[in-house]
Amino acid sequence: MSTTAVVNPGRPQRFGHRRSQQFTERVIAAVLFGCAAVTVLTTVGIVVILFSEGLSFFREIHPVDFLTGTRWTPASGNFGVLPLILGTLMIAVGASFISIPVGTLSAIFLAEYASPKVRSIIKPILEVLAGIPTIVYGFFALTFITPLLRDSWLPDVGIFNALSAMIVVGIMTVPMVSSISDDSLRAVPESLREAAYGVGATKFEVITRVTFPSALSGIVASYILAISRAVGETMAVTVAAGATPHLTLNPLESVQTMTAYIVQVTQGEAPHGTIEFRTIFAIAMTLFAMTMIMNLLSARIVSKFRERYE
Amino acid sequence: MTQLQQTYPDPLSVNEVPIQQHFNKGEVTESSTPREPNLRPRMKSDRPSKETDEIKDPAVRIQDLSVWYGSKQAVGNVSLDIARNQITALIGPSGCGKSTLLRCINRMNELISGVRIEGQIEIDGEPLYIDGVDPVEVRRVIGMVFQRPNPFAKSIYDNVAFGARINGYQGDMDELVRQSLEQAALWDEVKDDLKGSGLALSGGQQQRLCIARAIAVQPEVILMDEPCSALDPIATQRIEDLMQELATSYTIVIVTHNMQQAARVSNRTAFMLAQEDLVGRLVEYGQTEQLFTSPSNKRTEDYITGRFG
Ligand SMILES: Nc1ncnc2c1ncn2[C@@H]1O[C@H](COP(=O)(O)OP(=O)(O)OP(=O)(O)O)[C@@H](O)[C@H]1O
Ligand SMILES: [Mg+2]
Numbered sequence A: 001m002s003t004t005a006v007v008n009p010g011r012p013q014r015f016g017h018r019r020s021q022q023f024t025e026r027v028i029a030a031v032l033f034g035c036a037a038v039t040v041l042t043t044v045g046i047v048v049i050l051f052s053e054g055l056s057f058f059r060e061i062h063p064v065d066f067l068t069g070t071r072w073t074p075a076s077g078n079f080g081v082l083p084l085i086l087g088t089l090m091i092a093v094g095a096s097f098i099s100i101p102v103g104t105l106s107a108i109f110l111a112e113y114a115s116p117k118v119r120s121i122i123k124p125i126l127e128v129l130a131g132i133p134t135i136v137y138g139f140f141a142l143t144f145i146t147p148l149l150r151d152s153w154l155p156d157v158g159i160f161n162a163l164s165a166m167i168v169v170g171i172m173t174v175p176m177v178s179s180i181s182d183d184s185l186r187a188v189p190e191s192l193r194e195a196a197y198g199v200g201a202t203k204f205e206v207i208t209r210v211t212f213p214s215a216l217s218g219i220v221a222s223y224i225l226a227i228s229r230a231v232g233e234t235m236a237v238t239v240a241a242g243a244t245p246h247l248t249l250n251p252l253e254s255v256q257t258m259t260a261y262i263v264q265v266t267q268g269e270a271p272h273g274t275i276e277f278r279t280i281f282a283i284a285m286t287l288f289a290m291t292m293i294m295n296l297l298s299a300r301i302v303s304k305f306r307e308r309y310e
Numbered sequence B: 001m002t003q004l005q006q007t008y009p010d011p012l013s014v015n016e017v018p019i020q021q022h023f024n025k026g027e028v029t030e031s032s033t034p035r036e037p038n039l040r041p042r043m044k045s046d047r048p049s050k051e052t053d054e055i056k057d058p059a060v061r062i063q064d065l066s067v068w069y070g071s072k073q074a075v076g077n078v079s080l081d082i083a084r085n086q087i088t089a090l091i092g093p094s095g096c097g098k099s100t101l102l103r104c105i106n107r108m109n110e111l112i113s114g115v116r117i118e119g120q121i122e123i124d125g126e127p128l129y130i131d132g133v134d135p136v137e138v139r140r141v142i143g144m145v146f147q148r149p150n151p152f153a154k155s156i157y158d159n160v161a162f163g164a165r166i167n168g169y170q171g172d173m174d175e176l177v178r179q180s181l182e183q184a185a186l187w188d189e190v191k192d193d194l195k196g197s198g199l200a201l202s203g204g205q206q207q208r209l210c211i212a213r214a215i216a217v218q219p220e221v222i223l224m225d226e227p228c229s230a231l232d233p234i235a236t237q238r239i240e241d242l243m244q245e246l247a248t249s250y251t252i253v254i255v256t257h258n259m260q261q262a263a264r265v266s267n268r269t270a271f272m273l274a275q276e277d278l279v280g281r282l283v284e285y286g287q288t289e290q291l292f293t294s295p296s297n298k299r300t301e302d303y304i305t306g307r308f309g
Helices: A019-060 A063-068 A081-111 A118-129 A134-151 A160-188 A190-198 A203-232 A234-241 A260-268 A275-305 B003-005 B018-022 B098-105 B135-141 B155-168 B173-183 B203-215 B233-246 B260-266 B288-293 B300-306
Strands: B060-068 B072-082 B087-091 B115-123 B142-145 B221-225 B253-255 B267-276 B280-287
Touching: A019 A275, A019 B098, A063 B087, A063 B221, A063 B288, A081 A160, A081 A203, A081 A234, A081 A275, A118 A160, A118 A190, A118 B087, A118 B173, A134 B260, A160 A203, A160 A234, A190 B203, A203 A275, A203 B155, A234 A260, A234 B300, A275 B003, B018 B288, B060 B098, B060 B288, B072 B098, B072 B267, B098 B221, B098 B253, B098 B280, B135 B142, B142 B155, B142 B203, B155 B173, B155 B203, B173 B203, B203 B221, B203 B233, B233 B260, B260 B288, B260 B300, B267 B300, B288 B300
Parallel strands: B072 B280, B087 B253, B087 B267, B142 B221, B221 B253
Antiparallel strands: B060 B072, B060 B115, B267 B280
């Protein structure tokens, strides 16, 4: 209120507040603040619970043992989280081998090559792909992809296997990559394309040297989102890859991911309050740290490579 | 008007020939013989003679050009010869098809979907609108500078080198960048910061950077679409001076809304107008001084005296 310059008491005639309007403004501001506060409080609450429960777990199991142990059998006292981390990363990396190239190339096709008509057909299809419940992807993997792999060139693939989970999570995250990348490619100003065409660039050169680098920050963001989504994906992976915490890099075997394990525990296998139950907080903390690191990394990558436009 | 006198050694030369005759295909027989572009001296040879305003050996020859956007015609039957190593201005009210015409000269307009182009444009006697002509090659010979400065978000050096790189330039790139920036009158301001971003420059500097980028491809013709409209008067002055310099080695076509600018910088001016049917047509074309001092068409006169629409 330090800016208030009114010194003379009195009633303004023309410039006074209109009471009703002033009240409405305040209510709107309060409601908006309330909504923002709810999200902040929720986030803080989650982090606090995560850390307090997680730390009580780490008082009993040393973090180094937790992070370096290679066996995950909490029932018999083995709390090595590596198999779960490896299973999670394997699925995420495998899925990104599908989602990143397919998503990027389809985004380039949509943004730079497709006619408006073709675009108007493909875009909605991709959106439908993004809207399918993940459990459906799960049994699509179990009942279609795995049998297909078995009948074709991988006869000894297990019923539950990491490979079909990778494929299905990859397909699931293609729309995320393609639609965000498409948006950022289309946001590149036409004047830059014209500048490149104007000095005799071919369409391919315009895309690779101007459009794509300009859109890179959005494109990398879409990759990070897709990978985060793959890391966090639960249902499809549980159904497709099973629930066997193996320390393996063989995608033909069953694995268990971190989220899948959390589901398994919350389904009531371990009673509340036990160390077994508290494992889920430790794992959630680890997941949290992983996605955090990924986001920080992506921010660095983006600021390093992006060509920024006003 | 002093600039005009400098531009024209003989300001008294008066064109008695009706304007339409210049656009009559049969009239200019000389240009129908094939030429070897490199053997021809580029300087001064094409100054208009005293008797006629006929352009011998035009750098660009637009013949009966019509352009449609979808079903709507934007430019109708424009024929225009553009003199080599001179500055030709295109003026006319907004929407009369100046940009459209300009962008047809380097086959840029066909990047817009739904465009249809009829007629012919020749560069050094070579037709552009026939099968087998690669628009990419055309744009290497005919550079373009746009209304708003549009440098890439790359370094100053990379901006200038961009076109040369994609065209597989074999020579000394540092030297080319320096030369182009010198020609664009930007070298002294940026020579210590070639690695700095092109976007960090002022608007006028950015536009000169864009000119350097166009020059670095070593084009024959430079098209400029309102290159100063986003600039202040001082930056505008610099670009105008620069254009005069460049005209000694390039053919320049400039679209401008600023009639003083057209009068100051150009040797010839074409006035276009879209009438009731909204199709842009060429109304008058001639030497700039003559067009501005004694226009032969009433509508030209109305436009240049500001008594328009
Ligand atoms: N991309 C486009 N799609 C459809 N119509 C267009 C397009 N570009 C231009 N036109 C139409 O063509 C006509 C000529 O446009 P053009 O841009 O060539 O005019 P201009 O003389 O350059 O105008 P200004 O001085 O305002 O830049 C206008 O009626 C315009 O509406
Ligand atoms: Mg225009």
